Amino acid sequence: MAKYSIVILGAGNVGASLARVWLAAGHDVTFGVPNPHNDKTRAAVSALGGKARAAVNREAVASAQIVALCVPWEQAEAAIKASGDLAGKILIDCTNPLVSDLSGLSIGTTTSAGEQVANWARGAKVVKAFNTTGSPNFGNAQFGSQKAGGYYCGDDASAKAAVRELVDAAGFDPIDVGALRNARLLEPLGMLWIDLAVNQRHGVNQAFKLLKR
Numbered sequence: 001m002a003k004y005s006i007v008i009l010g011a012g013n014v015g016a017s018l019a020r021v022w023l024a025a026g027h028d029v030t031f032g033v034p035n036p037h038n039d040k041t042r043a044a045v046s047a048l049g050g051k052a053r054a055a056v057n058r059e060a061v062a063s064a065q066i067v068a069l070c071v072p073w074e075q076a077e078a079a080i081k082a083s084g085d086l087a088g089k090i091l092i093d094c095t096n097p098l099v100s101d102l103s104g105l106s107i108g109t110t111t112s113a114g115e116q117v118a119n120w121a122r123g124a125k126v127v128k129a130f131n132t133t134g135s136p137n138f139g140n141a142q143f144g145s146q147k148a149g150g151y152y153c154g155d156d157a158s159a160k161a162a163v164r165e166l167v168d169a170a171g172f173d174p175i176d177v178g179a180l181r182n183a184r185l186l187e188p189l190g191m192l193w194i195d196l197a198v199n200q201r202h203g204v205n206q207a208f209k210l211l212k213r
């Protein structure tokens with residue numbers, strides 16, 4: 001498997017979980033955050049045994065091959081704008097465009113966060129992934145004899161091949177669901193997971209599986 005230089009924008013639940021599994025797989029990981037020295041970021045770096053570093057977005061992203069967007073939806077445009085030119089890079093969009101009380105999505109049906117991210121990050125190869133289950137399941141995706149599905153979509157075949165490896169490294173069964181416009185379908189799936197886990201109180205030990213025969 002190739003070793004990638006990955007920048008994770010955001011060092012919260014998703015960013016820290018992905019950093020852990022990707023470092024374990026041998027990739028180079030840097031966090032891109034507004035304040036690399038605040039307590040939250042320092043705690044995230046420290047929890048990884050100092051194997052990751054942190055810098056402001058633009059500095060972190062400069063030499064990255066792959067950038068993972070792991071910020072709240074309201075911060076997504078600012079995080080991209082603060083990263084400078086992302087043209088030619090693989091940009092993994094992990095966001096869900098949630099409304100603040102977790103009752104639904106703020107956009108969808110005729111567009112998606114994934115497509116909006118592609119508009120903001122002109123020339124980046126955007127792949128939607130890691131949005132359909134909770135971060136506690138990243139690197140912890142085995143349910144009995146079954147692996148949870150890791151659903152991803154995008155328009156660039158080589159970018160999707162790289163993301164497939166990263167989905168696999170996080171323990172999921174990688175499932176390519178098509179073009180980036182199918183983020184319109186993956187984001188409601190993420191919302192369904194949140195509704196089950198949080199609003200209906202089923203908790204985080206659940207994930208979606210695609211059965212085939």
Ligand SMILES: NC(=O)c1ccc[n+]([C@@H]2O[C@H](COP(=O)([O-])OP(=O)(O)OC[C@H]3O[C@@H](n4cnc5c(N)ncnc54)[C@H](OP(=O)(O)O)[C@@H]3O)[C@@H](O)[C@H]2O)c1
Pocket residue numbers: 009010011012013014015032033034035038040057069070071072073075078079080082094095096097098130131132133134135136
């Ligand atoms: N939580 C989950 O289980 C889960 C699962 C799948 C998808 N998602 C989606 O993933 C995204 C992140 O969720 P999360 O739970 O990880 O959020 P979180 O714990 O609140 O962490 C957000 C991180 O983003 C950083 N950030 C804010 N503005 C930024 C900017 N302009 N540039 C770079 N970093 C910035 C924050 O830094 P500061 O704290 O310093 O502001 C923080 O480190 C959301 O869109 C969410 O819907 C979440």
